[in-house]
Amino acid sequence: MCMMAIKVGLARASASLQAYRQLPPVRRKRRLHTIALGYALMAPAVILLLVFEFYPLFSGLWISLTNWRLTRGDFIGLANYTRAFSDPGMWHSLGITFTYSLISVPLQLVLALLLAYLLFQQIKGTQFFRVLYFMPYVTSTVASAAVWAYIFSPDIGLLNRLLEGIGLSGQRWLGESRGILELAFGSLGVQLPGWLAGPSLAMVSLIIYTTWVFVGYDAVLFLSGLSNIPNELYDAAKVDGASGWQLFRYITFPLLSPTTFFVVLITVIGTFKAFNHIYIMTKGGPGDATTTASIYIFNQMVVYNRYGYSAALSFIMFFVILGLTIVQNNVAGKRVVYD
Amino acid sequence: MTKSRRRHPLHIGRIFTYLLLIGGALISIMPFVYMVMSALKSYGSIIANSFWPWPPFGNEPLQWSNFGQAINDIGFDQQWGIPLFWRYLLNSLIVSGTTVVGSVLISVMAAYAFALMDIPGKNVIFLLFLATLMIPGDLTLVPKVVMMFRLGWYNTYQALIIPWLVSVFGVFLLRQFFMQVPRDLYDAAQLDGAGHLRYLFSIVVPVSRPAIITVALLNFIWSWDNFRWPLLVTRDSNMRVLAVGLQQFMAGEGGTQTHLMMAFASLVVIPVLVFYFFTQKYFTEGITRTGIKG
Structure with missing residues (x-):
């Protein structure tokens, strides 16, 4: 499903690039301005999401592979997982x-x-x-x-x-x-x-x-x-x-x-x-x-x-x-x- | 209500319906009534489990002093020189207020870009948003706490506010709502020379008031109710919010001083109820009109 979304996204991106190239120069500038504004409006939400939702997902995965206690721990592979299954x-x-x-x-x-x-x-x-x-x-x-x-x-x-x-x-x-x-x-x-x-x-x-x-x-x-x-x-x-x-x-x-x-x-x-x-x-x-x-x-x-x-x-x-x-x-x- | 109103004779079934509804309503509010009642009893009446110690059945006066005593008994905040209760309340107001204002603003901006602007890649980015709805809070709890330590935000307002400034739910709900704004409005605004920003703040935001108030109210409720996170990322009593303060009081002195405990609980509940009664009209409208449709 994710691959599909990426493919569709790429297709749309190239289509909008085509459309952009066909615009007269004056409207090109306005179009760029709109796109920049759009990204700027999204930016705070996207950045917060990346920092506080996606990054923790990966760092959490890493932490789960260590014997982290209050401070940084050593890498112990899947030991936490095997331990959990027999807990x-x-x-x-x-x-x-x-x-x-x-x-x-x-x-x-x-x-x-x-x-x-x-x-x-x-x-x-x-x-x-x-x-x-x-x-x-x-x-x-x-x-x-x-x-x-x-x-x-x-x-x-x-x-x-x-x-x-x-x-x-x-x-x-x-x-x-x-x-x-x-x-x-x-x-x-x-x-x-x-x-x-x-x-x-x-x-x-x-x-x-x-x-x-x-x-x-x-x-x-x-x-x-x-x-x-x-x-x-x-x-x-x-x-x-x-x-x-x-x-x-x-x-x-x-x-x-x-x-x-x-x-x-x-x-x-x-x-x-x-x-x-x-x-x-x-x-x-x-x-x-x-x-x-x-x-x-x-x-x-x-x-x-x-x-x-x-x-x-x-x-x-x-x-x-x-x-x-x-x-x-x-x-x-x-x-x-x-x- | 789309059902047309017809004349109904008042028969047994109808009376039964009302009885059930009133019974349900009583169950919904009984614990709140009991909370306030218990907050006005003396310690002795609580221990004797006396339901109505006041006149005409008893001779005890209403114990309004419980509220003052609860506020003073919790402790004193040396840093700001006020009773700790007020510090908890201020902390809750600071944290919930900033979170609500910030998350609504951020959600409105992002939702507008997603709903009404033609930007390459916006659908892929929106999928990213939807994906996070699948990530439960439990899953990122440990790494987020570790992150707070590393950023040096442990025991600060930043830790209580910044991670909650993005509300995926808010973006999602507002996007749905913005997409229903008639396109003609935009064309008219453009003819008047308004750009996207002016159109957003002078037209889209006002017409979407129910949805925005719904998002604000829900975020306020969640933020005011947030308990596990403040418990994890704060240490000192002067950084506690009301929810944590209440739980700590319950685990300590309030565990036995039930009348003070109930007074404290009443003081926590009342601001939310006031906020709710003022916004409930928009709120139910927002719930009914957005996304959640049969």
Whole structure:
């Protein structure tokens, strides 16, 4: 794809050179002036991008091949990579990231779609609701995560107060490394095998927070997708006697699919790079129950000062995530209907 | 809304819709309400987990002094001779303000060249921009921190601002928007003798206000919320931004002094909410009209 782009670029460049040669001298000067201005307008963005995005990509690759700690390290080849593949911590953190993503993405999408659908019902005050639903996304994560950490607090939190108010026992929420199924069945006196324990309650608490933050944002995206579906289609289907479910199944769902695809993509990417709220609410704990890939990489760098190893980990995780995104694209992309 | 408005009788389904929407709205704002409520309670009421300690159910006055106490308890900035809280706030304003103004200006200029100027090679350069959307921040974190050390920018404003001055998202969104500006406007401006620069700043920028405000607001939110980067590239408390200051307070004294913690959190949230309420009209319009279409 890159080669194609270069070829097309070269062809265009030679075409514009031809066009330039055919201009009379007075207009040549003006043309040169325009081109110079164009490059000047692009220059700040391009330079910043090269320095702070592309250069770090290559220097990061180099760092990952050294035993860089706080200061420059020696070249050690692929040692960091081979070490990473036999590091149970890395595999564990990848598993945690996937758990987090696999539960929170569908949850967010279903709730957001429901919310968008409700908002679309020609109700009064759509704008008012939209402003409120967007608030969690707008406010700073650090502050809202601090508030939620307090709400989840076992002793003085609002949630346990509510639970105890209706006669249930309080939970340790963010501090609970046991699985939710294990807890649920445990309270009924049933002992579950370890592989059935389910995601830890700490993880579920983080997912509750994530859902709270992003559902409104996703719903606004869905809403704009919904309002782009032509009304005539619904009218025509209604004339043919379609039921509400059929309208959704055969009109809304397929025509909304490009929006859905976009929302899925940004939600998945969002869960993979989630860091702030996890660091603030659990720091990856209790134990390593919520140590996602991004927390693991951060700890290797900041706690252990293993810069080289941390860089190697981030390359490995990037390729794993990229591979999964491509798979997702291929699977979901075929189902997207473009009009 | 493109759907035509029809008359709807108020039946059960409709009431149910409203109930769900109101319930959702309450869940969205409840934590903020709870935050401000807790900021106005005494330490004793927090520990007793008393939901409403004020009249008419309790006899505790609203603890407005928590805000002052939170500000004073964080510490004092010797360098500028002010409480650390104000220093955090100033740092956040300096960093976010410069980042927003700079990145919007840089994005507008680049987006204009990409969208409306005939320049050889611009599509290849634009591909370069799109490619960086694929590079996650995690991947370049270590080398960027190393770079800050090498440039001698560690623990300075430069480190907090300059790497964030380019917003690929901003360039992308503004380019989409600029491309929709009618070509006739340019021809008319040219007839009036306006060059590209005058056309950009006196016509394109004003008509693209929703998109520019959207980019500004989103960049502001991201910058205000940026936590990991300032944590990594600053060392001294007087270089901290609010997000880092809040987290450090939470990890220290605020961990037990929940009422002060909530007062601090309220003070962090309020500027963003004010900014949001003033810009939300443009913001939703910008989100709906740019790129993100079904």
